Amino acid sequence: MPSSPLWFFFGQANKDRVACPRSSAEETKPKTVFVAGANGKTGKRIVSKLLADGFKVRAGVLDVAKARSNLPSSPNIEIIPADVTQGTNPLATSIGDADAVICATGFRYSLDVLAPWKVDYRGTLNLVEACRKNGIKRFVLISSILVNGAAWGQALNPAYLVLNAFGLTLIAKLQAENYVRSSGINYTIIRPGGLSEEKSDGNKKIDTLSSGSISRDLVADVAVESIDCDDASFKVVEIVAEPGAQNQSIAELFALIS
Numbered sequence: 556m557p558s559s560p561l562w563f564f565f566g567q568a569n570k571d572r573v574a575c576p577r578s579s580a581e582e583t584k585p586k587t588v589f590v591a592g593a594n595g596k597t598g599k600r601i602v603s604k605l606l607a608d609g610f611k612v613r614a615g616v617l618d619v620a621k622a623r624s625n626l627p628s629s630p631n632i633e634i635i636p637a638d639v640t641q642g643t644n645p646l647a648t649s650i651g652d653a654d655a656v657i658c659a660t661g662f663r664y665s666l667d668v669l670a671p672w673k674v675d676y677r678g679t680l681n682l683v684e685a686c687r688k689n690g691i692k693r694f695v696l697i698s699s700i701l702v703n704g705a706a707w708g709q710a711l712n713p714a715y716l717v718l719n720a721f722g723l724t725l726i727a728k729l730q731a732e733n734y735v736r737s738s739g740i741n742y743t744i745i746r747p748g749g750l751s752e753e754k755s756d757g758n759k760k761i762d763t764l765s766s767g768s769i770s771r772d773l774v775a776d777v778a779v780e781s782i783d784c785d786d787a788s789f790k791v792v793e794i795v796a797e798p799g800a801q802n803q804s805i806a807e808l809f810a811l812i813s
Contacts, residue, residue: 589653592660600775639678655693679731702729747793806807
């Protein structure tokens, strides 16, 4: 297992989580992973990490032609059209016989203030239902670190206010998380801090409600590692990275979460 300069914040994130039994089938390493939002800034890193780790990838994108110029060229990748806002049945067709699904979608800023609810909420629900329709056993969701800020008394936190200013984005994401957690599918929900294009080389314990960032590359590492990690099952993790901290494997960090 690779080591990673991460700090996993846990406790509040997993409070009242749904506990579901695991089957032996869930412990089998998936051969094919469907990535929703594969052409996004984080999604394309997830695709690259999956390919590097020997997975086959079904890359779900809005614009296939654009994705072909942005995503790695490999015999193990299939780029397919997938719009999470279009409903369950089209998504089920796009997902096909994948063994696991990673959701790395996110709304695009526009004049439509309902965009977060169409993409981050309803889109995630559509994806979950498509997984259930296809019998997918593993689901990984990339969310955001401040989604539960209001419940923690941080509704007036400047970071929470800024991130939630457009269309109540964080509330939409939290509602989507709740749906995933109640779905019965073996899930891992990853709440990264502020996303950075730079690589991080360490971490330290900080106030995740007001600060903390992490590179998209590390988020991709955690997402891909979680697929095969038994200790990542049915867990919500918040992750940030800071220079100077001691490296620890992702598997070890997941194991720390009860």
